[in-house]
Amino acid sequence: MSLIIQSALPDIAISHFVHSFWMLENNTGKEIPSTLLPNGMVDLAVMNIDADNWEISIRGLDTVPSEVNIPIDAKMYSIGFKLLAVEYLFGDSIKDVLNDGKIISDTIWQFKKSDLDTFENFCFKAAEIIKSIFIEEIDIRKKKLFEMIYSAEGSVTVTELSENVFWSSRQINRYFNQQFGISLKGYCNILRFGSSFKHISKGKLYPEQNFTDQNHFIKQIKKYSGVTPKELSKNKDNRFMDIVAIIKANSKND
Known part of the structure; x- marks a missing residue:
């Protein structure tokens, strides 16, 4: 039983928006107290609530360390976005989630169960979604x-x-x-x-x-x-x- 962490870099086509992809899975059999550190990324997370339900949230920039608990059997995929993505992919300000997060609609970020079976599937689907978003010419x-x-x-x-x-x-x-x-x-x-x-x-x-x-x-x-x-x-x-x-x-x- 262990804590599994995986990461991957994006392909060059989306590297101006995406810093990295991540997966965390808590198979230790116990809740893990943890501290989130400010890292300059805006995170979109897809986390399992139970076997059949996943919750999508976005976390703004962190300016202070934050204490969190990683639940037993938690599995989470995330996309670490660079700031340019906020305006051109999300089209909205994130100042309301400074040092905080919020649940977002899955209108755009639609992941099927098969997309969440493996880290590789998640990375592939996330990249597909990002590439499909219509983006106006970047300033x-x-x-x-x-x-x-x-x-x-x-x-x-x-x-x-x-x-x-x-x-x-x-x-x-x-x-x-x-x-x-x-x-x-x-x-x-x-x-x-x-x-x-x-x-x-x-x-x-x-x-x-x-x-x-x-x-x-x-x-x-x-x-x-x-x-x-x-x-x-x-x-x-x-x-x-x-x-x-x-x-x-x-x-x-x-």
Whole structure:
């Protein structure tokens, strides 16, 4: 009996909208207390309520760690979306679900039972659904803005972004606050924090992103996780699922 976690990257056709696909299955025979960490993604989750019923929900950005319990026999598939997907796939703001989630209609996200039999089936069907959604031409400023943010893993200044996409910092911040409920700088800080997981999971407890110094690094990690980098690295009782998932992914790729 074990906790099963799988992940997969999207094909290039939808990579500007999707960060990754995930599956979690709790076969441990017990409820698992866990902490959700801010990672810069908007998650659409499909979770089993019982053998024949699945619930679809969307979770907005997290800016603080959140305590959750993973039920016995829970099985969940999820899509980790990049922020560009909010406007062009969902067509609505998610600021009302900052640090929270809500059940959504399955008008678009229709999964048949066979689509949820395996992780591979889910990834295939999810990609099909995304590709079938009619998308208006993407604003070139927004596309370039997010390309820069993600390629830098959040380690980029608001001024630098504004100058490169020819969009004032005031307008960008208005867009971020209206769409996502957070400022551009706040989002970049969270993305930089999330990108540190892969180093911390390997026991590298010094900054590898654009942190001012070691003290700044420790303060930022503690701000978004509630613990020090050392405690996050130890991950006692597998409390932080993001770290568990990264370690499993690393062992799979080694």
